[in-house]
Amino acid sequence: MFFHTQKLINPIAADEPDPAAANILQEGLGGQFGEMRTMMQYLFQSFNARGDAKPFKDLIQGVGIEEISHVELITTTINLLLDGSSRYQGKNAKTKAKGAAAKKAPKEPGAGGTTPLDEAPFAPNTHHFIVAPQCALPVDAAGNPWSGSYVYASGNLVLDLMYNLMLESTGRLQKCRIYEMSDNKTLRSTVAFLIARDHAHELAFAKALESLGVNWGKVLPIPNFDASQYPEVKKLMDLGIHLKQHHFRLDGSEMGKIFQGNSPVNDGTEVETEEEAPEGAPIEDLPERPEEFAPGLTPELLEMVEAVKRYK
Ligand code: MN
Ligand code: MN
Numbered sequence: 079m080f081f082h083t084q085k086l087i088n089p090i091a092a093d094e095p096d097p098a099a100a101n102i103l104q105e106g107l108g109g110q111f112g113e114m115r116t117m118m119q120y121l122f123q124s125f126n127a128r129g130d131a132k133p134f135k136d137l138i139q140g141v142g143i144e145e146i147s148h149v150e151l152i153t154t155t156i157n158l159l160l161d162g163s164s165r166y167q168g169k170n171a172k173t174k175a176k177g178a179a180a181k182k183a184p185k186e187p188g189a190g191g192t193t194p195l196d197e198a199p200f201a202p203n204t205h206h207f208i209v210a211p212q213c214a215l216p217v218d219a220a221g222n223p224w225s226g227s228y229v230y231a232s233g234n235l236v237l238d239l240m241y242n243l244m245l246e247s248t249g250r251l252q253k254c255r256i257y258e259m260s261d262n263k264t265l266r267s268t269v270a271f272l273i274a275r276d277h278a279h280e281l282a283f284a285k286a287l288e289s290l291g292v293n294w295g296k297v298l299p300i301p302n303f304d305a306s307q308y309p310e311v312k313k314l315m316d317l318g319i320h321l322k323q324h325h326f327r328l329d330g331s332e333m334g335k336i337f338q339g340n341s342p343v344n345d346g347t348e349v350e351t352e353e354e355a356p357e358g359a360p361i362e363d364l365p366e367r368p369e370e371f372a373p374g375l376t377p378e379l380l381e382m383v384e385a386v387k388r389y390k
Pocket of ligand 1: 113116145148272275276
């Protein structure tokens, strides 16, 4: 069973809403190499693990549990990038109003007799406004639904670990590309964290393969590029978050038998498994969006919600 703490695994920086930034982040959520895939792949591999290789099962499961929090973090980030974009007048806005006219344009959806959702038809994925109330969807950046067929869980420990390393490396590659597509601070704060954590997970699976006899030499990380050139990533790497693993287990874990000692990158750094979960950051409630009819509570229903809140 799993326990839940209502916190984000990393804080999200504030910036303007930006539906284009939200859409490129969808690849990191529901794409073939996105967070939904890493979460499901590692959980299935750990649920289906056979035989007596407990430290390896614990390592795969510990990473899988962390990936649940990555799905939560990237979904929340997409929500923040979409929320309020129906009044969006920023540099990427596609409204008819430009320049001085944009400054005079109504900031509230529907104000001055305008169409409340007139930004939505120009968004890269109109489903963010039609199917969801300015929120994330389980799809990739091209709108393809997430697929269970992405999950690789063969039951062969070496093959599963090799595939996991390829998955983390491709995830890191794609997130570096996404970072370079937008300077939106909301997007970058989450992408930077995920780049640093992909790095840690590459090391975790490399370490596991190393303990089975594989020598990585100078191959890792893939892409072999120093992500500390990105200032948001540098800040996190200075804290060493790319060298740490948390196992998120209340009953103890044996993953630390694998994830400890010399980094498989052989750069003189050491990796370590921490017993404590990360501190976490608060999750703010999304505001009501009357133009999306969400949550769409009438005064009578609101009264009942209030009654539930008062209930002791
Ligand atoms: Mn992840
Ligand atoms: Mn990962």
